[in-house]
Amino acid sequence: MVKAVVLGAAGGIGQPLSLLLKLNEVVTELALYDIVNSPGVAADLSHINTPAKVTGYLPPPKDGSKNAPNEGLKNALTNAHLVVIPAGVPRKPGMTRDDLFKINAGIVRDLATGIAQYSPDAxxxxxxxxxxxTVPIIAEVLKKHGVFNPKRVFGVTTLDIVRASTFTSSVSGADPRKVRVPVVGGHSGVTIIPLLSQISPPHSYTQDEIELLTQRIQFGGDEVVKAKDGAGSATLSMAQAGARFASSILNATVKGESGIIEPSYVCLDADSVGGKQVKNVVNELDYFSSNIELGKNGVEKIHPLGNISEYEKNLLDAAIPELKANISKGISFVADGSKL
Incomplete structure (x- = not known):
């Protein structure tokens, strides 16, 4: 039995992500949790003719009323193999990812507490x-409960990879399905560092093209926020990217496939050798996205950044202070305000 859980399953990302996980042949049980509507989403998905059993859960009623005690989060998480967390509010026009912190940090902290209690090995x-x-927040909560395993906590940066393949192909004319661009650093603005010098298959861009592509990859999310005109942010593309990364995790940890490499934002302590190599380049940051080789226990190996161009070195220099502040903010949130 392979149980996958989506926390925030009724939202703009959660619903299409849950659909894609229902279609994944490795998943035999899919548990959906949200503060509203998750039983309805589960009922809808349960009509799809794939083997995975789907259940939906809610938190207890706020008025503590008539209904029997509802242990929705516990029931959703118990025996989970994989937990995907798209929960939180979406970005709106003019809102930065940092603006989201005040709202989403508390949501993520509370969900991480549930993971620590009910599915610490997921x-x-x-x-x-x-x-x-948010990745450091989850790590700090798990640490407080004594169950943090850096090999099993991943920040999903796959949408940056997907965008890089799509945007570069629009210039080169290559098939975007066959293009891979390592995107390292973090998952917002200038912390997103596309290594166009390492694109595969190789392609030469002019410096102007490199700068325009880099800007578009870094701020591609703004295109969607603007186009949706206040109605949300990237949901469908994010769901596809999240499902792609989830599939890679399942293929490595359940099916035992080897050689799976996906960039992901992780604690660099997950690999004492490769992580240390990356730390030496990124000013001893504890979290960073790099090419991660997946194995049966999660992070098998963190690959070094390799040879990067002078332009990419400048991007890295700009990203490091921002990442340091982001990481510190997450850690401080748990240290200062969490009631665990």
Whole structure:
């Protein structure tokens, strides 16, 4: 039995993500949790003719009324193999990912507490923004409960990879399905560092093209926020990206496939050798996105950044202070305000 859990399953990302996980042949049980509507989403998905059993859960009624005690989060998380967290409010026009912190940090902290209590061995995939801060929040909560395993907590940066493939292909004419661009750093603005010098298959861009592509990859989310005109942020593309990364985790940890490499924002302590190599380059940051080789226990190996261009070195220099502040903010949130 392979149980996957989506926390925030009724939202703009959660619903299409849950649909894609229902279609994943590795998943035999899919548990959906949200503060509203998750039983309805589960009922809808349960009509799809794939083997995965789908259940939906809610938190207890706020008025503490007539209904029997509801242990929705506990029931959703118990025996989970994989937990994906898209919970939180979306970005709106003019809102930065940092603006989201005040709202989403508390949501993520509370969900992390549930994970620590009911599914401490699960693989945790964090989509809730700002990822640069929410991943450290989850790690700190798990540490407080003595169950943190850096090999099993991942910030999902896959949308940056997907965008990089799409945007670069629009210039080169390559098939975007076959293009891979390592995107390192973090998951917001200038912390997103596309290594176009390492694109595969190789392609040469002019410096002007490199700068325009880099800007578009870093701020691609703004295109969607603007186009939706206040109605939300990137949900469908994020759901696809989250499902792609979840599939990679399942293929490595359940099916035993080897050689799976996906960039992800992780604690660099997950690999004492590769993580240390990256730390030496990124001014001893504790969290950073790099190419991660996945194995049966999660993070198998953190790959070094490799040879990067002078332009990419400048991008890295600009990203490090921002990442340091983001990480510190997440850690401080748990240290100063969490009631665990």
């Amino acid at each position: 693989y945790v995939l964090v989509i809730s923004n700002p990822v640069n801060s």
